Amino acid sequence: MRIRAVTEADLPLLQDIERAAGECFRTVGMAAIADDEPLTLKELDDYRRTGLAWAADEDGAPVAYLIAEPVDGALHIEQVSVHPDWSRRGIGRALIDHAASHATGLAALTLTTFTEVPWNAPYYARLGFAALDEADLTPGLRAIRDREAAHGIDRWPRVCMRRPLPAV
Secondary structure, eight states, rough: OOOEEGGGHHHHHHHHHHHHHGGGGGGTOOHHHHHHHOOOHHHHHHHHTTTEEEEEOOOOOOOOEEEEEETEEEEEEEEEEGGGGSSSSSSSHHHHHHHHHTTTTTOOEEEEESSSOTTTTHHHHHTTTEEEGGGGOOOOHHHHHHHHHHGGGGSOOOOEEEEOOOOO
């Protein structure tokens, strides 16, 4: 498994990965999440152009991806998705560790996730992320939570999580 920068040709495949990965939400009563459309090609391309989009690739084709952006002194993981045919192989962890290695000068990784979905908050806790209290949210994280609420995904309990990065 090789982790590499996302290419323009990968973008439609990333949408396919997101759709396939979203299907598992049906099993926990979250069909609306499974039905939600992935980011647009333009949105994905914006991440690609910043250099903060990586794909885990098998034989030249992406099987998972991670996109991120700097938010308030941290690298915020906007999305990490692994195609279900490739899940439970440590690919998500490898992508997160890869992102961490590229977060030069930043203090932490952050993300927002569902608290009651086993492959969300409990998984990230095993990877060293800790839930943030509302009072500890930065302005940027609050803005992200507001966008999520406007999109309707706050119907299910969500949390912001943070994993400190070693000082360099």
